[in-house]
Amino acid sequence: MTKKAFSLFILILTLLLLTSCAYNNYSIAGAEYDESPYGNLESIPNKLHFNIYADKIYNNQPIGSSGKVIALEYIGGIYFTEEGMLTVTVLDAAFDHYESAVAINEMVERGIIIRSVEFTYQQLMATIDALNEIFENVHDAGSRSWGLGTIENRVIVWLYPYTSEQKAIFKNLLFEHLINCSMVTFRPAVTQEMSEERAAFITSAAQSLNNQIVLTGEIELSPTDIVFSLENLTDFYFYYGSFWDMAYYLNGQWLPLPHLPGAGGGSWTLELRVLQGGATRQYRKSWDWRFGDLPAGRYMFIRPGWFGDWSPNQDYIYVLVEFFIEES
Secondary structure, three states: OOOOHHHHHHHHHHHHHHOOOOOOOEOOOOOOEOOOOOOOOHHHHHHHHHHHHHHHHHHHOOOOOOOOOOHHEEEEEEEEEEOOEEEEOOHHHHHHHHHHHHHHHHHOOOOEEEEEEOOOOOHHHHHHHHHOHHHHHHHHHHHHEEEEEOOOOOOEEEOOOHHHHHHHHHHHHHHHOOHHHHHHHEOOOOOOHHHHHHHHHHHHHHHOOOOOOEEEEEEEEEOOOOEEEEEEOOOOOOOOOOOOEEEEEEEOOOEOOOOOOOOOOOOOOOOOOEEEOOOOEEEEOHHHHOOOOOOOEEEEEEEEEOOOOOOOOOEEEEEEEEEEEEOO
């Protein structure tokens, strides 16, 4: 790998790690502290003003002279609004609990917003733990991702496909495992924009020309995977990541192969791989976890990559491996 390419890889890694930290969800003394960095510029002075209070509430410390704090069993979460206003969510019962009520009054006196919610942090986290324990069932019901929504005061489940039928399937799973459905809200795991981008990617790949990274030898097929070898006919390094996709041929065009419920767009690790100039390498790719059993038809494995140093305007080289599945 060239020094420039390695430096670029480290830069991409750093940016992705920073992006993953964009929304901070802290498990703190029984509360949730949710801060988004994408507020408007006017929010910055407010955040600076409330930050000291946020840190104290975050650590379950008093902010007023009374020394009182909200009891943990009444706290729903902590977050900043888009305007930078600190908001603390509590159960209604907190207003009837003396020490909690005193602490709430001291917060209100300092301009902190108090919002009443249905569920505590502990209740929502218990729901997340319950979903974690039945991961395979949750996956089969259409989700691979779920987490705490502090502002929503719900556990957010990202669902695919995002349909009434799939929601009903997931709710039935919650009922079977005695999980409170009212604590859960759904979001689409794959948006319309994402679907359109994937379709455009498939079309661009299918129409591309590549005589540099070519298929060599025989293709081996099983009911769940494909084995093939690629040869780099150039003198340059061919770089690629872990991402790949598949398409099927119908009525004269290549279309995105539908995912299984919960599979979405896949789960990709941050890797930079290389096929050296003049080298040949064998690959084995399993598709059953993303697409299930494939019926008879014409299919194509697709992987994007590039030569030389990567740039935002990079022209990708698409590795295309076309194959047929016959009637059994």
